[in-house]
Amino acid sequence: MKFLQHLKPSALLPALLALAVAAAPVAHGAIAAEGTGTKTSTKASTKNSTKNSTKNSTKNSTKNSTKSGAKAGRHAKAVKQAKKAPKTKAQARAIANAKRNAAATAAAVNYKGERVNFGEWQAVSEFADLMSERHGFEREALRALIGQINFVDSAVQLVKPAPPGKPKNWQAYSALMVEPIRIKAGTAFWNENAETLARAEKAYGVPAEIIVGIVGIETIYGRNTGRFRVLDTLTTLGFAYPETPNKQARMAFFRGELEAALLLARQRGVDPLSLLGSFAGAMGLPQFMPSSVLAWGVDFDLDGVVDLHNSRADVIGSVANFLVQHGWKREQAGPLAYPVDVAPSMAWEKFIGQGLAAKYGQQELREAGVASGQPLPPGMLFGLVDLQNGPEATEYWLGTDNFYAITHYNRSFFYAMSVIELGRAARSNRDN
Numbered sequence: 001m002k003f004l005q006h007l008k009p010s011a012l013l014p015a016l017l018a019l020a021v022a023a024a025p026v027a028h029g030a031i032a033a034e035g036t037g038t039k040t041s042t043k044a045s046t047k048n049s050t051k052n053s054t055k056n057s058t059k060n061s062t063k064n065s066t067k068s069g070a071k072a073g074r075h076a077k078a079v080k081q082a083k084k085a086p087k088t089k090a091q092a093r094a095i096a097n098a099k100r101n102a103a104a105t106a107a108a109v110n111y112k113g114e115r116v117n118f119g120e121w122q123a124v125s126e127f128a129d130l131m132s133e134r135h136g137f138e139r140e141a142l143r144a145l146i147g148q149i150n151f152v153d154s155a156v157q158l159v160k161p162a163p164p165g166k167p168k169n170w171q172a173y174s175a176l177m178v179e180p181i182r183i184k185a186g187t188a189f190w191n192e193n194a195e196t197l198a199r200a201e202k203a204y205g206v207p208a209e210i211i212v213g214i215v216g217i218e219t220i221y222g223r224n225t226g227r228f229r230v231l232d233t234l235t236t237l238g239f240a241y242p243e244t245p246n247k248q249a250r251m252a253f254f255r256g257e258l259e260a261a262l263l264l265a266r267q268r269g270v271d272p273l274s275l276l277g278s279f280a281g282a283m284g285l286p287q288f289m290p291s292s293v294l295a296w297g298v299d300f301d302l303d304g305v306v307d308l309h310n311s312r313a314d315v316i317g318s319v320a321n322f323l324v325q326h327g328w329k330r331e332q333a334g335p336l337a338y339p340v341d342v343a344p345s346m347a348w349e350k351f352i353g354q355g356l357a358a359k360y361g362q363q364e365l366r367e368a369g370v371a372s373g374q375p376l377p378p379g380m381l382f383g384l385v386d387l388q389n390g391p392e393a394t395e396y397w398l399g400t401d402n403f404y405a406i407t408h409y410n411r412s413f414f415y416a417m418s419v420i421e422l423g424r425a426a427r428s429n430r431d432n
């Protein structure tokens with residue numbers, strides 16, 4: 001719930017409010033829930049965003065923006081093939097309702113939180129002791145700091161799983177994420193940072209359009225980096241996570257991030273309370289969690305500090321580095337995903353939900369009834385990606401290693417696919 005302070009009232013406000021509610025959980029993926037990731041969130045993220053998302057006139061712009069170059073041509077075909085499900089009245093109604101609900105929720109967000117005496121909580125006190133022992137933080141200074149930390153109920157509410165039974169809807173999600181405002185902002189970001197993006201592409205092998213896509217989906221290029229104090233949200237979620245089956249794992253995760261935030265602030269010589277981020281503690285234009293800043297952040301403008309709020313170069317280098325460290329392969333220069341048809345036999349179902357990795361050979365996939373309309377690069381492995389479309393037919397794609405690298409940024413197929421589409425649309429917009 002990071003966006004609202006920057007927005008000007010306009011006809012788009014309801015959609016943007018919906019986005020604020022919808023995108024925030026998504027922007028932090030569910031990676032941490034399964035212990036692999038840098039970003040945080042709940043399994044409900046995609047569900048939430050789909051539920052809250054809106055379908056509008058933006059689909060055309062996506063479609064129209066995919067026409068230049070041979071690779072883009074292939075992409076365009078894929079997108080065209082994929083975007084065949086028409087909007088139904090039921091979908092439109094659901095989306096309109098979600099927008100209204102989202103706006104109401106957004107208006108209720110309390111960024112500042114409330115005073116509680118976290119210092120009196122035994123678990124918090126033990127955590128402070130641990131920080132003293134492990135990292136040499138002065139106990140009294142920590143005590144004073146903890147005394148200033150607020151409980152943020154909004155964060156607790158936002159990590160709660162969505163009610164069950166709402167079908168995910170990729171078309172609605174992508175219409176919300178890949179829309180004219182974001183595409184235009186992406187084009188501007190690309191133009192303003194073309195040299196740096198080219199330098200990152202050379203250094204890391206990650207194309208500019210993927211970096212542009214990620215920063216756009218995360219924060220609309222810095223418009224929505226979050227207005228919660230990171231210490232407030234991380235302490236709240238680390239010690240008062242809502243009752244969910246994975247509560248203990250999530251609290252451990254957020255305590256780890258709180259530890260990282262303290263280290264990050266010390267490393268930079270700043271007041272830890274000055275760190276701002278999303279309701280889940282994600283910071284800066286690329287929404288890195290504190291531990292990710294420490295682990296994967298890159299000082300790409302060589303000024304001696306990793307600054308993901310103010311240095312576009314650091315943002316670009318850090319996103320590229322993150323992807324490379326999570327399986328991005330420079331040599332896989334083709335499409336990140338290929339649209340496929342699946343046979344009625346359902347033999348292919350065994351490939352669904354098998355983790356975030358490309359591990360199936362083409363013959364194996366073919367034999368189970370997965371058919372690509374275009375030739376696949378020989379020797380490459382794939383995973384089967386399902387994009388549910390609410391009441392409409394599910395889309396299926398074969399994801400490459402590089403597709404799955406993006407899912408390590410955020411554990412959602414919708415997320416990865418919208419990153420790809422936004423980057424492509426920005427490129428196309430720039431070319432025209």
Ligand SMILES: [Ca+2]
Nearest residue numbers: 299301303305
């Ligand atoms: Ca820097």
